[in-house]
Amino acid sequence: MLQRAFNKYIDNFRGFSREIWILTLITFINRAGTMVLPFLSKYLREDLDFSYNQVKWILISFGLGSIVGSWLGGKLSDKIGFYKIMIFSLMTSGIAFFGLQFVTSFEGLLVAMFFIMVVADMFRPAMFVSLGAYAKPENRTRALTLVRLAINLGFAAGPALGGLLIMTVGYKGLFWVDGATCILAILIFWIKVKEKKKSKYTDKEHPGEILTNSVFKDRPFWIFLGATLITGILFFQLFTTIPLYHKEQFNLSELQTGLLLTLNGVLIFFLEMPIVSYIERHKINKLKVITLGCLAMAISMYLLLVNQWAGILIIMMLFMTFGEMFVFPFSNSFAISRAPKGHEGRYMAIFTMSYSTAHILSAEAGMDMIRLFSYQNNWFFMGTLGIIGVLLFIWTMKLVKYEPPRNI
Incomplete structure (x- = not known):
């Protein structure tokens, strides 16, 4: 067995x-x-x-x-x-x-x-x-x-x-x-x-025209990017506000906070590849999976509104981890699938920039919400932001539905 x-x-x-x-x-x-x-x-x-x-x-x-x-x-x-x-x-x-x-x-x-x-x-x-x-x-x-x-x-x-x-x-x-x-x-x-040479499909005569038509007029990609930014902001709370909350609300030690983050890493190590393989084998719509992941992240933030029982931190981490496993691998894949041959770099640049921006915004927004209001207000704000992300992913899905099929 x-x-x-x-x-x-x-x-x-x-x-x-x-x-x-x-x-x-x-x-x-x-x-x-x-x-x-x-x-x-x-x-x-x-x-x-x-x-x-x-x-x-x-x-x-x-x-x-x-x-x-x-x-x-x-x-x-x-x-x-x-x-x-x-x-x-x-x-x-x-x-x-x-x-x-x-x-x-x-x-x-x-x-x-x-x-x-x-x-x-x-x-x-x-x-x-x-x-x-x-x-x-x-x-x-x-x-x-x-x-x-x-x-x-x-x-x-x-x-x-x-x-x-x-x-x-x-x-x-x-x-x-x-x-x-x-x-x-x-x-x-x-x-x-x-070194692997560039694809023979690159349009060497009019690369700018391809890029203009793809990146700057690729409406589904920019809506998707807005939602991706939101998932990054929610995820980075794990490294900005949440460790402080563990200490101030539940008096957890650094070791206990570390163990909760380790739970995240262990689950990803054992479950992410089988989950991705299952979704790939059964040809499940990747944008649906990403949307479900964003919803799980939003729920994980709302769960922190329960502030009298430390066990909620484990449940919250489970929702966040599954959200992460559904969102991140398929977001990468979707982003690169939008790029025409020879312009993958620019697409992935904009995609990775969204996470760099999320890193800054997550710390700034989270810390300011806590300083000006409270932890509770921050969790409600982040959860609601996650719901907006879900709606943006659904919008992306509707726009992509009417396009010619792509390999995502």
Whole structure:
């Protein structure tokens, strides 16, 4: 019985090309090595003695760099190819992380964090385009899911290793490891994966016309993007307001909050790939799945209005996790499916920019709601925002219904 269940689980991971497995490996190495990010605010506050306001502005600079980097990475992926952008991004950001430890002034860090994130986040849209190039169309969503698993595992391992490094060699160790893992990951990619040339279907004579007709006049994509932004804002509450709420409302320790986040990671690790495979096999409408996921996220926010029973935090995490598993893999897949040949980079740039923007808005809106009103008002606001997202996804579904079929 157990053997059969295990074999069925392993079957979900079959059928990927060698390049996809290497992309998954380097994503894991890169994300596990991204140890500076979870400890950045603590480093700025405790090690460099910055005020809360200074920390806020450095984090905003970080977010703005991420937005610019996402846009630039996508645009350049279409111009000169995703392969060169991936190598440039990880190699340069790796070297930059080595140097970041020596920048200790407020003004210096504002500029340094912006430029590092511009270079580092050029990688994301380029990596999404590479998945489109190296994965078979029927495997694309599962390939995206596989990379998401690597990201989740990397994020789970990174903070723990980062905490150990801080305890043993101090914050400086984080910068060395972060830089080294960026360089190691991209060296593996460069040695093991050969560049895949642009599609022969790219219109070399009128690329601008294709782009104008697709991106700027692609109404369903922009409505979808608005809803995607909302799902990002709800999801990032897990890392902004919710840990504070755990402490202030229920007096949970850091360990208990960490265990709730671990529950999220474990469920994704074991369930996301089988769920995606099931939906792919049965050809279930992907936009319906995304809409259901957004509804689950909205419900998870409303559940937090129950503030006298700590068990609600587990139920809330279950709804959020299933929402995440329904929304994120298929959102990636839908976004790249809208792009004409040769313009995938720009589509994925705009798509990844929506999450960078959500990261900033989630912290700003959530913290302001709590400061000006209360936690309860914030959960009601976020839940209602989620319902608006559901309506936007339904609208997208109606518009797409009358289009020629696409491979999503």
